[in-house]
Amino acid sequence: xxxxxxxxxxxxxxxxxxxxxxxxxxxxxxxxxxxxxxxxxxxxxxxxxxxxxxxxxxxxxxxxxxxxxxxxxxxxxxxxxxxxxxxxxxxxxxxxxxxxxxxxxxxxxxxxxxxxxxxxxxxxxxxxxxxxxxxxxxxxxxxxxxxxxxxxxxxxxxxxxxxxxxxxxxxxxxxxxxxxxxxxxxxxxxxxxxxxxxxxxxxxxxxxxxxxxxxxxxxxxxxxxxxxxxxxxxxxxxxxxxxxxxxxxxxxxxxxxxxxxxxxxxxxxxxxxxxxxxxxxxxxxxxxxxxxxxxxxxxxxxxxxxxxxxxxxxxxxxxxxxxxxxxxxxxxxxxxxxxxxxxxxxxxxxxxxxxxxxxxxxxxxxxxxxxxxxxxxxxxxxxx
Numbered sequence: 043x044x045x046x047x048x049x050x051x052x053x054x055x056x057x058x059x060x061x062x063x064x065x066x067x068x069x070x071x072x073x074x075x076x077x078x079x080x081x082x083x084x085x086x087x088x089x090x091x092x093x094x095x096x097x098x099x100x101x102x103x104x105x106x107x108x109x110x111x112x113x114x115x116x117x118x119x120x121x122x123x124x125x126x127x128x129x130x131x132x133x134x135x136x137x138x139x140x141x142x143x144x145x146x147x148x149x150x151x152x153x154x155x156x157x158x159x160x161x162x163x164x165x166x167x168x169x170x171x172x173x174x175x176x177x178x179x180x181x182x183x184x185x186x187x188x189x190x191x192x193x194x195x196x197x198x199x200x201x202x203x204x205x206x207x208x209x210x211x212x213x214x215x216x217x218x219x220x221x222x223x224x225x226x227x228x229x230x231x232x233x234x235x236x237x238x239x240x241x242x243x244x245x246x247x248x249x250x251x252x253x254x255x256x257x258x259x260x261x262x263x264x265x266x267x268x269x270x271x272x273x274x275x276x277x278x279x280x281x282x283x284x285x286x287x288x289x290x291x292x293x294x295x296x297x298x299x300x301x302x303x304x305x306x307x308x309x310x311x312x313x314x315x316x317x318x319x320x321x322x323x324x325x326x327x328x329x330x331x332x333x334x335x336x337x338x339x340x341x342x343x344x345x346x347x348x349x350x351x352x353x354x355x356x357x358x359x360x361x362x363x364x365x366x367x368x369x370x371x372x373x374x375x376x377x378x379x380x381x382x383x384x385x386x387x388x389x390x391x392x393x394x395x396x397x398x399x400x401x402x403x404x405x406x407x408x409x410x411x412x413x414x415x416x417x418x419x420x421x422x423x424x425x426x
Contacts, residue, residue, distance in 0.1 A: 052142050056146060062144070063145050063146060065088060065144050066225070089140065092337055103334050103336050103347050104334075107347045108183070110347075110362065118170065118171070118343075119169050120159060120169050123156065123163065123341065126160065128164065133185070136153070136158070137152065137190050139152075139190040141193070143201075143222060143225070150334065151187065151190040152335045153336050154342075155336055155339065156340075158182050159345060160341075162175060166178060177263060178263055185245075188242040192234075192241040196234055197221060199294075203301060230301070234277075235278045237281075237284055239280075241284075243267065246267065254354075354413070359374075362424070368392075370383050371383070371384060389406065
């Protein structure tokens with residue numbers, strides 16, 4: 043599906059279901075009883091307060107955004123925030139997907155910036171963070187982003203299945219929306235959360251493979267994230283079942299088995315329709331972007347959204363997403379140590395900054411010969 047096709051599908055769904063900008067009621071009556079211990083059963087969380095009270099002028103960020111922690115971040119103590127993560131490691135408390143079935147204009151992914159930092163401090167077992175922790179921070183950010191992205195892909199996939207089903211039910215005089223039933227079903231939810239975590243972990247591995255991180259560092263971060271995910275509620279912590287490609291495809295099929303059951307269709311055929319439907323409806327995911335919002339607060343004031351270019355020749359260039367004129371970039375050398383902000387493309391320092399030394403300028407020119415075109419494209423987008 044193209045982006046236009048996806049937008050048309052979402053518009054058609056919303057025309058039918060008429061979103062009212064809130065989730066359906068999440069009660070024991072609607073989601074069912076827990077299968078195990080009541081203390082171990084977590085239904086879908088309600089829309090977090092920080093999403094409801096988000097700034098009115100919040101703008102979406104690019105899906106390739108990275109987070110940059112500034113040098114003054116070490117003054118912030120995350121001790122209490124770490125305690126909150128210890129009490130409730132549910133990722134949907136720190137990032138949340140508002141489905142387009144229920145939200146007309148405000149649908150999309152919301153990520154709490156201070157939640158990213160709190161989880162980072164939690165997995166590192168420390169109360170303060172610094173720019174040296176950037177790799178962990180961005181790994182947590184990608185983990186949350188891709189977890190919520192899977193919820194979007196699931197809703198989109200379910201919508202492809204749902205439209206003809208809704209039309210059939212309407213002909214029979216029945217008001218029935220399969221995605222809403224799927225959303226409210228406890229077992230379907232637990233399975234989707236396991237799949238979302240598996241998808242997120244797989245994407246973090248890919249992110250590390252494309253980065254300049256040493257393999258030992260990547261493995262260490264993945265181990266920390268895996269331990270964090272294993273402490274999460276039922277469903278979420280079962281992500282390990284779906285990490286392999288074959289198991290992940292099987293998990294997609296299971297989503298459609300669950301969805302088919304909510305529509306009460308007893309199709310006793312072999313193989314079950316899900317083995318075709320699951321893989322078909324989950325296809326073409328990369329051409330259907332979802333709005334992503336980064337919600338900041340006092341605890342995350344030192345965190346900036348931007349693009350970090352690869353480490354090369356002992357330095358790295360960073361371009362922040364929200365910046366003031368004139369067009370410029372941040373230069374780190376060594377990594378984590380910002381030596382200044384320099385105008386683009388003449389490389390002169392911003393007012394009050396120091397000029398580049400001859401040695402640093404030669405290294406920078408070599409850097410720009412390798413990444414200059416990409417940097418120019420990003421700066422043009424930010425300062426257009």
